[in-house]
Amino acid sequence: MGAENMSREIEVQSKTGSHSISSTRTAGFTQALPSREKLLWMYEHLTLIREFEERLKWLVETGVPVGAVHYYTGQEACAVGVCAALEPNDWIASTHRGHGHCIAKGVEVHRMMAELYGKTTGSNRGKGGSMHITDVRVGMLGVNPIVGMGATHAVGAALSAKVRKTPQVAASFFGEGAAAIGAIHEAMNLAAIWRLPVIFVCENNGYAQATPVEYALSVPHIADRAAAYNMPGVTVDGQDVLAVWEAAVTAVERARAGQGPSLIECMTYRYYGHHQGDDTHRYRAKEEEEAARARDCIRRFREQMLDQHLLQAEELDAIEAENRKKIDGAVAFAEASPLPDPADLFTDVYVPASEEKRQ
């Protein structure tokens, strides 16, 4: 695959005009392509996230009380590209917009759906909801809606790996809005001075709620901030799962080699509002949304795989059909699951002592 094939420009349209950035991949593709199995895994997870979110949106719109949700639709390549570069026992810390990160890291969708329904079979036994989905068994340290805090927890997990001398790394997802909060900067500084195995992944979707990035950011790109912490910073096309994956593989290699943290900025776009009730047309133009959808990460990946004869249409269609069944099953599981007992209000306030747990 020649570098020229990978060369691209990312157009970011906004009311204040347009600017373009070059993908770092114009410099050439340094990683070998993922294996066929990995490519299939990517497609499966890109489309599973999309299917989950589209079904969730339908549930919300038909009045199912799933609580406050923030759809990840449009940003799938970020979660999938990064998690494709991680091992099962690596850690991720997530944001309020976390469903995609959960699915990409391996949280089971039926347990996620049951959590949204507030059922005891949910990932958090109905105590967390969308904004707290966690599954430490698969290295998912938590969806975290206090903006920026997840980054500090990823630093802690990376510290744990270093002290315990394991090869684990920790990836921290955060939005460009979070790039303004102190916790992110404290986390980056700590990770840098302690040379911790952290991959900071900024999903720059252009908007912190209704505040556009060009208003809230003092530099053209979040990746520019990496220089302040003496770590590599790259801006990649967040609508290109292979571009994200390539940057993540490089960062993970660096982290595992004991060379410290990296920052990856993924230029992406959320298709829907900040949360389920948000009307995007009060702060962004229809044309901008259409332009973003024209660069849909799933369609582009599918076309690329088919054009280059890397994957077959039939197998991709089969994956999508399987995903639909999986989400059907997740909704059925959630609906059939029991609601918590009122007594559950009082469980798990304090962490039990080890001997109590053994009983």
Next chain:
Amino acid sequence: MTTTAAVRELSFGQAINEAIRQEMRRDPTIVVMGEDVAGGAGRAHLGFVDAWGGPLRATRGLIIEFGPERVLDTPIAEMGFLGAGVGAAMSGLRPIVEIMFVDLIGCCYDQIMNQAAKMHYMMGGQVDLPLVIRTAYGTRGGDNRTYGGGAGAQHSQTLYAVLAHIPGLKVVVPSTAYNAKGLTISAIRDNGPVVILEHKFLGLRAKGPVPEEAYTVPIGRVEIVRRGRDVTLCGIGRMTHICAEAADSLLAEGIDAEVVDVLTLSPLDEDTILESVSRTRRLVVVDEDTPTASMARDIAARVADKGFDNLDAPIKTVTAPDTPVPFSAVLEAHYTPGAAQVISAVHSLFGTGA
């Protein structure tokens, strides 16, 4: 021939130091983090190591024994390093994080309130969070110190209430070297987040015999440190010593006071306090924190709610006033509750005195 084993006397800071050191020897997953918990970080090649050791010198010497991988000086970034402590506690370590002074929790309150305290509950019980947060607090009170204290409104507070208010967080306040060692070991062994509030100016009051072996003082219990018949004085931290001083004076005039040391603010050992009041039938709560929405009024409210029938007099609270901590020693002494105010409150219950 009988021999009596020499029981060493340790200071408050030395007792905490010994607790941490013994636990770190036992468990390699324990790490210590904070600003200048060692001091002089990264200068070992120049011969500088262990320059500081925290405000109470409670972590002095640990870096010599356990090295810079387990005794981590941090930049001035409470939100960042306490968050790292939270993440590390979720992923296999048992961090002991020092927030130099409790006044600084404003810089990292989210990590305490929204993160550490709530993780276990909101994640459906799937994560342990064995995190200890140590922090120094308090005024110099009426002590005529030539050095230290006099730190003013932003370095002298007693912020019990803003910590005890948070469900899921255990908050302990040792008052002596003995219970400081035992509570610190209990906190380290606890699988959930525990805040230890360490008074800066206990001085000789807290010094005392401390067994060399590791032992625990249970979290969630108050201790009746002096038995009495006529009134229960509930003290917290340094105020327990003030209560004991007041009890000595009161005994001279024929009032026999019981002193309860509230070693854990949350979860509160309501039962023992109610049992004490059921015998003495009077209660004075002494709290160095400001009174609005305070531990003093919380304890008073619980006793009024559940022990009203056992009371012969209204419950009194002796607290700091609802003002910031003043700088001038004269004002600071006036701000901090002392034995005279406790005695006066007791007199008011018996209809005697000024």
